[in-house]
Structures are given as C-alpha cells and as structure tokens.
Amino acid sequence: MRHWLMKSEPSEFSIDDLAHAKHQIVPWFGVRNYQARNFMWRQMSLGDLAFFYHSSCPEPGIAGIVSICRPAYADETQFDPDGKYYDPKASREAPRWFNVDVHLVKKTRLISLAELRSYPQLAGMRVLQRGNRLSITPVDPREWAFIQSRLNSHDVR
DNA sequence: GCCAACGTTGGC
DNA sequence: GCCAACGTTGGC
Numbered sequence A: 001m002r003h004w005l006m007k008s009e010p011s012e013f014s015i016d017d018l019a020h021a022k023h024q025i026v027p028w029f030g031v032r033n034y035q036a037r038n039f040m041w042r043q044m045s046l047g048d049l050a051f052f053y054h055s056s057c058p059e060p061g062i063a064g065i066v067s068i069c070r071p072a073y074a075d076e077t078q079f080d081p082d083g084k085y086y087d088p089k090a091s092r093e094a095p096r097w098f099n100v101d102v103h104l105v106k107k108t109r110l111i112s113l114a115e116l117r118s119y120p121q122l123a124g125m126r127v128l129q130r131g132n133r134l135s136i137t138p139v140d141p142r143e144w145a146f147i148q149s150r151l152n153s154h155d156v157r
Numbered sequence B, C: 001g002c003c004a005a006c007g008t009t010g011g012c
Helices: A013-019 A034-043 A113-118 A143-150
Strands: A002-006 A025-027 A050-052 A059-076 A100-111 A137-139
Touching: A002 A059, A002 A143, A013 A059, A013 A100, A013 A137, A034 A059, A034 A137, A050 A100, A050 A113, A050 A143, A100 A113, A100 A143
Parallel strands: A002 A050
Antiparallel strands: A002 A137, A025 A100, A050 A059, A059 A100
16 A cells, blocks of 8 residues: 655645535546656555645645545546646547545644654655655655654644 | 746747 | 747745
8 A cells, every 4th residue: 555645725625625525535636747647547546545735825734634445547627628627639538637536534633834844754755855846746654654643643733 | 926846848 | 859938836
C-alpha cells in the first residue's frame, strides 16, 4: 500500500464538501498534469491512503485523510465540451485523463504548511520542496507515520 | 497582486 | 529536437 498527498483548492472542493458528498465519495476529476495522472493511473491501488491538502487558500495545509476506493478510470469531464476540463484531443476510444474515487476516512485538525515545515523529519517531503506544483505526490511511509504521530499527539499548537 | 517555478505549446 | 513565449500554480 502506498501513501499520497492530494491537493485541492478549498474554494473549489474542500474537506467539508467531501464530508457532505453522497457516501462521502467523490471522483478526483480535473487533473491535467501527466505526472499526477500517471500516479493515479499507474500507481494508486484500492485502499491506498492520502492526505487531503488545502492549497491556494488563507491556511494551506493537511485537512484530512482519504482512501482510494475505486482505481483509475476515464475522467468524465474531459468529454464535456462545455466544461472547463474539456480536452478536444481526448476521445472515449482514447481517453487522456483518468481519475480515482476517494472516500473520506476522517477530517483532521489542520496541519498547516508552516507546521509541516517546522519538522526536520519532513524536510524531504515533495510538497515542501521549492517550486513544487504537483497536485498529487507520493508520501514516504516514514513521513506518513510521523504526521500520523503529530495528529495523535496531544501537543498544543 | 506579485513573482518564482514549472509545464506546455508551437515555430523553426 | 531546441527553446522562447506563454499559461498555471501556489505561497506570500
């Protein structure tokens, strides 16, 4: 099982939106970057866990945990000529973009970007690297475990 | 709003 | 295949 971090702009789709979604399951549609697509398409498996990260907002950071509950399939939004995710080069016979479905495991306290940066144990995290823009990144098992320990601790922050 | 970093596009 | 121009991301 692998671990991931998946970014979403809360103004587009937040952890609370997921909490209120039917069955707390949504397709992770709209990814239009090949590297991120390939992670979903080629490497994500049923049961993988991911941090749900809020980006481009007043308080960026980890806001929850989700599980991958359906492996990659063609992203429906690429076929909608009226939608903002339409891709004229994609067809049903040869789809370009794929998405998984994610299921809410739990909301967590917000672990802010600043807090993540404060831990030397996380210095190698992709999401903390300068210039990182990738919306889906793998998370090292040790980094995953460390963040879990911060979520479980009763430290006041 | 600014700007650094990065990905994509398209002319050659 | 190169690379300049352009668009997007995302923190600040």
